[in-house]
Amino acid sequence: MIRAYLRARFGAYDMLDDCVQECLIALHQARHTYDSRRPLRPWLFAIVRHRTIDVLRRADPMRGDDNVDVPAPTLDLDLQIDVARLIGQLSATLRESVVLTKLMGLSTRECAIRLGVSETVIKVRVHRGLRELRRLWQLESP
Amino acid sequence: MTDELNELRGRLLSDLVPVQRVLPATLVALLWLGASVLYVLAIMLWIGPLRPGALQQLMEYPQFTTEMLSGVGSLVCLSVAAMRMSVPGSPTRMLLLLGWTLGAVWVGHIVVGLWLPPFAPSMLGKREWCVFEAYVYSVPPLVWALWLQRRRYVLDPMRTSLYAALAAGLVPALAMQVVCMYDPVHILNFHVAPVAALAAAVGAGTWIVRRLIPYATVREKRT
DSSP, rough: OHHHHHHHHHHHHHHHHHHHHHHHHHHHHHGGGOOOOOOHHHHHHHHHHHHHHHHHHHHTTTTSSSSSOOOOOOOOOOHHHHHHHHHSSSSSHHHHHHHHIIIIIOHHHHHHHTTTTTTTHHHHHHHHHHHHHHHHHHHHHO | HHHHHHHHHHHHHOOOOOOOOOHHHHHHHHHHHHHHHHEEEEEEEESOOTTTTTHHHHOOHHHHHHHHHHHHHHHHHHHHHHHHSSSTTTOOOOHHEEEEEEEEHHHHHHHHHHTSSSSSOOOEEEEOOHHHHHHHHHHHHHHHHHHHHSOOOOSSHHHHHHHHHHHHHHHHHHHHHSSSOOOOOHHHHIIHHHHHHHHHHHHHHHHHHHHHHHHHHHHHHHO
């Protein structure tokens, strides 16, 4: 259930398993706070949501580097989650290319090798993916 | 492999004991509040007497009665909300809305009292060190509240500790209304301001600790 919840919002991230594991540990640690007279879902997803945010913060490559003094990113965390949720709505092929190049920071060449396609295909997929993201973003914006 | 796995599962399951559920957050909050009020009143009355005529003023002046009732209502709501925040998924929105509204009414009454006081301000019952008392007396309830919250499962430490500090600060602040002198300027400066200062200090402290801990964890993992 947690995996499906996170996958629907974040797509096929590499760190999905880390998130699920962190959530399971958190659920175990918080089990004494669950009141069986109350609904399970708010309790469960409050923990999942907060633990996922913690994992995202920790996984952020721009933070916590010992040797390089890099300023912290200014991207709002809620915005980051929104973007991830929108990425989840892309088709699998477009999502892979966008996540690998724009989120994981791989070059077009590295991404092409990893997915076993040409660099041109990656460029086209990223372009289409970003265009689709823009369309989805505009649809959701008031 | 399957046998080993089954054996492992069997060993794990054989040691299982039922999880002891914590008391409901609302009940704990009310117990905390009752004990904190008793503690603060006891220590205040031990240090010095009640303001002469304070209880009579409470009965005779509706503006003062409303002021006190709104303050007490705000304290109850914020205490319960603070304790509920330590249980994931607990509803707190309405409590916070009510708590802040009543708190605004309480402070609003004091501000209105600058021009239209319920009764003539006086130095009667003045305590020399009331501002320090307001800080010092709120520390034990605050530490206790934070300990109670930590026994549950806090998802947002900064927000949770900030509300605990607000609730703990409000206890002596409201008690001072009937123990110390009544003058709106004095109340705002020496009774209400410590509540805000305490909440800000605790919130900032938690934020700093939270900022430092993730970095420490990352470094630890890398080394």
